[in-house]
Amino acid sequence: MARKRSKRARKYTFLIIPEGRGKIWKREVTWREIESVFGLLIALFFILSGSIGGLAYYRHAYTATEAIRQENARFEEERHKLLTKVSTLEYLVEKAQRAVNQLEVSLNVTTDGVLKGVGPVVDDGVVAPTAAELSANLETPKGKKGYSLEGLDTTLDNMEGTAKAVVDRLDTIYKLSRGRELFLSSVPSIWPTRGLITSGFGPRRRPIRGGTTFHEGIDIAAPQGTPILATGDGIVTFSGYKHGLGNTIIVDHGYGITTTYGHCSENFVKEGDIVKRGELIGTVGRTGLATGTHLHYQVEVDGIPVDPMRYIHEKM
CATH class of the missing domain: 2.70.70.10 (Glucose Permease (Domain IIA))
Incomplete structure (x- = not known):
């Protein structure tokens, strides 16, 4: 009795029979060859799936990176606008402080207290600092030059303090000048009659x-x-x-x-x-x-x- 062949040794025949009188295509393959083909197909499937997944991931990552880039660009634009406004406010506060100084001199009145400015008094003909200059003057927490919320916050606090001090000085000047006005109007400085x-x-x-x-x-x-x-x-x-x-x-x-x-x-x-x-x-x-x-x-x-x-x- 002949020994029964193993499954791997068996051969399988594939036939392709066309309609009509065409030539019949015949192919014999072993089970090992079938397994190899299926293994190759599975490997190709996983490779293709991985490639598609990788492409999708990188596409998503690129989209996210582009969104971050655009957001950073918008942030930089807003930062520049903010610094420009801060620069303008700083200039106006300093100009107001200088005007108060001139007002005190012109009215010959003095008020107690010394104001601490946020920078040098801006004289006539001197332009206000630009946003780039203001940004360069703001220290980052690491000590590097550039934009810093801490530095900006300090600058705004200084300007707020200076503005309040200017208001207080103006109030004092008004009271002193009003008192002087009342005094001068009360002084008996005209002739009571003509004769x-x-x-x-x-x-x-x-x-x-x-x-x-x-x-x-x-x-x-x-x-x-x-x-x-x-x-x-x-x-x-x-x-x-x-x-x-x-x-x-x-x-x-x-x-x-x-x-x-x-x-x-x-x-x-x-x-x-x-x-x-x-x-x-x-x-x-x-x-x-x-x-x-x-x-x-x-x-x-x-x-x-x-x-x-x-x-x-x-x-x-």
Whole structure:
């Protein structure tokens, strides 16, 4: 009995029979050859699958890289815009600080405290730093030149502090200048009436009682009814009759300054009225102890009579 052949040794016949009378194609192969063909097909399948997967992966990686590149480009553009704005703000803050300095000098006022700027004061004709220059001045955490959020944050903090200090200085300047304006408007600096000075400030002979006395004001002779004007802003603290001065008006100008108007024919204001410099408050007369129609005009500082001529800054 013949030995049974193994599966690997068997041969298999493949026939391809065409229609009609064509030649029949015949091929005998062993099982080993079939296994080799199938193995090759499987290997090709895995190679092809790996190649397709690799191509897909690299395509995805390229797309992601391109997206990151575009995002970086957008970020760089936004960074440049931000640095340009910061540069402009820095220039404006420095310009405001310089304007405050000039304002203090022009108004002759000083404020306490010293401002710390974020850089040198930008003078006329000097352009603001560019975004590239500002970026180069910002240190990275590693010490390399370039863009740094920490450096930018510090710059913005400095500018914020400087801007607040400038605002505080402007507020102080306003208050000081406003106070000066009020003071200057309160100083009795105009003539109370128009006429002829018949008696000045200081020692003189008494016109009625005789003897020598200290004249605490000036006498201005003028016709009856000549207008009397407030010589500075203030509040009327007295309007009535006083022995010797007759009809009298006293105005408190603040800052320890008061003015007195005596021998009035008429008083047009009453106690508590607020008057402005140049406002009509009465008329010239000869009430009280007077030898003729005139105005007795007196200025006191902290209760002490002073020469009114020291404060009058206009010509008669």
